[in-house]
Amino acid sequence: MAQEARGMSTEHVTGNQTGDEAPSDGPLAGLRIVELATVIMGPYAGAQLGDLGADVIKIEAPGGDPTRHFEPQRHEGMAGATLNLNRNKRSVRLDLKTTAGREALLALLGTADAFITNVRPDALRRLGLWYEDVARDHPGLVYVNAQGFRSDSPQGNNAAYDDILQAATGLVWLNEQVSGEAYYVPTVLADKVCGLMIVQSVLAALHHRNRTGAGQHVEVPMADTMIAFNLVEHLAGASLEPVQEPGYGYTRVLSKERKACRTADGWMCVLPYNDRNWRDFFTHAGRPDLADDPRFATMTGRVQHADALYAYVREVTPRYTNAQWQAFCDRVSIPAHPVYSLQEAAESSYARQGGLLQTALHPTEGAYRYVAPPVRYSRTPSQLWRHCPNLGEHTAEVLTEAGIDPAPLFAAPSTGHARLPRQDTSEPCAG
Incomplete structure (x- = not known):
């Protein structure tokens, strides 16, 4: 289809x-x-x-x-x-x-x-x-x-x-x-x-x-x-007058711990996002009490403590394989996906079924x-x-x-593969 x-x-x-x-x-x-x-x-x-x-x-x-x-x-x-x-x-x-x-x-x-x-x-x-x-x-x-x-x-x-x-x-x-x-x-x-x-x-x-x-x-x-x-997300505190700290930069996205997670057999992106996602994740990890931790109980708290939160996720993920994490995340509607190479992405079953290549x-x-x-x-x-x-x-x-006779002005286009002159690197273009 x-x-x-x-x-x-x-x-x-x-x-x-x-x-x-x-x-x-x-x-x-x-x-x-x-x-x-x-x-x-x-x-x-x-x-x-x-x-x-x-x-x-x-x-x-x-x-x-x-x-x-x-x-x-x-x-x-x-x-x-x-x-x-x-x-x-x-x-x-x-x-x-x-x-x-x-x-x-x-x-x-x-x-x-x-x-x-x-x-x-x-x-x-x-x-x-x-x-x-x-x-x-x-x-x-x-x-x-x-x-x-x-x-x-x-x-x-x-x-x-x-x-x-x-x-x-x-x-x-x-x-x-x-x-x-x-x-x-x-x-x-x-x-x-x-x-x-x-x-x-x-x-x-x-x-x-x-x-x-x-x-x-x-x-x-x-x-x-x-x-x-x-600036869509990174105007952040700079959107307000006077500027609210930390100013420019969306804290969650700039977390040094915001990385792919090592699993038992590879790498995954596991991204609990809303309150229910995090409660399900903490329960699966054997720490349901963290869902009520003031640092992690709200979106605001999770953004402010993104380094600690993402570090904990990366500590937990090696317990299970990619397939096990994907099955759990799909079951509770947590966004997740294995880390693909370009080739894996382009030649995946998803890409093949969609006719992308x-x-x-x-x-x-x-x-x-x-x-x-x-x-x-x-x-x-x-x-x-x-x-x-x-x-x-x-x-x-x-x-x-366009009504222009090309014969006097332009040579007929070649149908072969004669070597082209190299493009002048000073060509006045951008991008």
């Missing part, structure tokens, strides 16, 4: 090999998005819009998106990250440092509903692609730019990638409070959170345009987005695995309808659609 909800099966699929438009039943069918973005943040946003049926046109420099050079890969320019981030898109290869390339992009924007980019503001201005430049001819366009910092701030044109944003927005500090070491979260969290915010922004601005006919400029500064994200046959790359869209629509399921394109594969097709 889960696979049917996505319109997919667990067998090899070929996707759309004909270059047809997106399925007409996708929730965003009929929308065209032009994506001038590289690495993770912008392409992640574009991939989600493409999964929902939008016609996403990815503009790539002559060297291609840097993810095309990640390893491992079977052929030059088609790494695993690229296969997943750039599915359901068409690739147009343009050199925006040339007049012809810029004019081609501007013509494409005239056919688009929305434009998303993570090129830095000064570079967009130099290219004549800043919002005011584009809006003069395309006032109905939704223009969304995302970069490290607000464009009107002193840092507005600073280079900024995920590690930098983790440092600038409190994430590295939060890790230091717990572990004593200023380390990064081992995932590109800022890139992905901000990619989600780009999607939200595009859809909100398009809804406004549908009501009023007016496009607009939307800016998604990564720093602002991640500070707001981190699918196998497809790419026309040039052969069999590959991709991450299926996690959100389930009862009437308009997301799906793979076009495999990740080779660099510039749709240049002639898309430009012709």
